[in-house]
Amino acid sequence: xxxxxxxxxxxxxxxxxxxxxxxxxxxxxxxxxxxxxxxxxxxxxxxxxxxxxxxxxxxxxxxxxxxxxxxxxxxxxxxxxxxxxxxxxxxxxxxxxxxxxxxxxxxxxxxx
Amino acid sequence: xxxxxxxxxxxxxxxxxxxxxxxxxxxxxxxxxxxxxxxxxxxxxxxxxxxxxxxxxxxxxxxxxxxxxxxxxxxxxxxxxxxxxxxxxxxxxxxxxxxxxxxxxxxxxxxx
Numbered sequence: 001x002x003x004x005x006x007x008x009x010x011x012x013x014x015x016x017x018x019x020x021x022x023x024x025x026x027x028x029x030x031x032x033x034x035x036x037x038x039x040x041x042x043x044x045x046x047x048x049x050x051x052x053x054x055x056x057x058x059x060x061x062x063x064x065x066x067x068x069x070x071x072x073x074x075x076x077x078x079x080x081x082x083x084x085x086x087x088x089x090x091x092x093x094x095x096x097x098x099x100x101x102x103x104x105x106x107x108x109x110x111x112x
Numbered sequence: 113x114x115x116x117x118x119x120x121x122x123x124x125x126x127x128x129x130x131x132x133x134x135x136x137x138x139x140x141x142x143x144x145x146x147x148x149x150x151x152x153x154x155x156x157x158x159x160x161x162x163x164x165x166x167x168x169x170x171x172x173x174x175x176x177x178x179x180x181x182x183x184x185x186x187x188x189x190x191x192x193x194x195x196x197x198x199x200x201x202x203x204x205x206x207x208x209x210x211x212x213x214x215x216x217x218x219x220x221x222x223x224x
Binding site: 031033035040042043044045048101105106 | 116118121145147154155157159203205207210212213214215216217
């Protein structure tokens with residue numbers, strides 16, 4: 001089975017800190033995605049990547065950036081964390097279209 | 113842009129009974145995929161069932177089946193013989209050219 005691993009299950013950061021959320025997949029998938037999940041809003045796409053060093057903005061990219069230096073790793077960066085970025089962050093990767101996405105188990109980030 | 117609407121924030125069903133979760137979507141694309149994901153308290157997003165738009169036959173996976181009405185842009189999920197382990201958030205999702213777009217979710221409670 002494809003495995004998508006997010007490095008932290010819970011994180012607490014201070015306002016203004018630079019925050020890195022890491023995601024690693026082990027099945028050589030080209031496509032990787034970062035979503036944030038908020039109650040009543042579902043999952044919203046932040047950024048995605050088709051390949052190494054390639055990135056595309058999703059629906060809510062403001063305040064975020066990403067890095068993909070290796071195929072298996074896709075990092076989400078909060079340049080200066082703010083309280084409105086407190087949320088659940090989900091990473092996903094995709095192979096064949098029919099099979100949808102494989103998700104990590106999420107990082108719950110709290111910015112204080 | 114594609115949108116996915118789940119109009120039932122919460123649903124409950126008696127154990128062993130049948131429940132149907134609603135989903136509608138809006139798109140101008142002719143070729144796309146539809147998915148139902150389950151998110152239990154563990155937070156892991158689990159693919160429940162998938163449907164290719166070009167297939168008229170409704171998808172079925174054991175106790176889970178869909179009612180796909182392409183003209184009406186409707187994609188409901190039926191869970192038969194509900195079990196306690198079915199308690200979770202359920203998300204409907206649409207994938208056209210590349211992005212996976214989610215609805216806001218339905219929280220399903222199973223009453224013993």
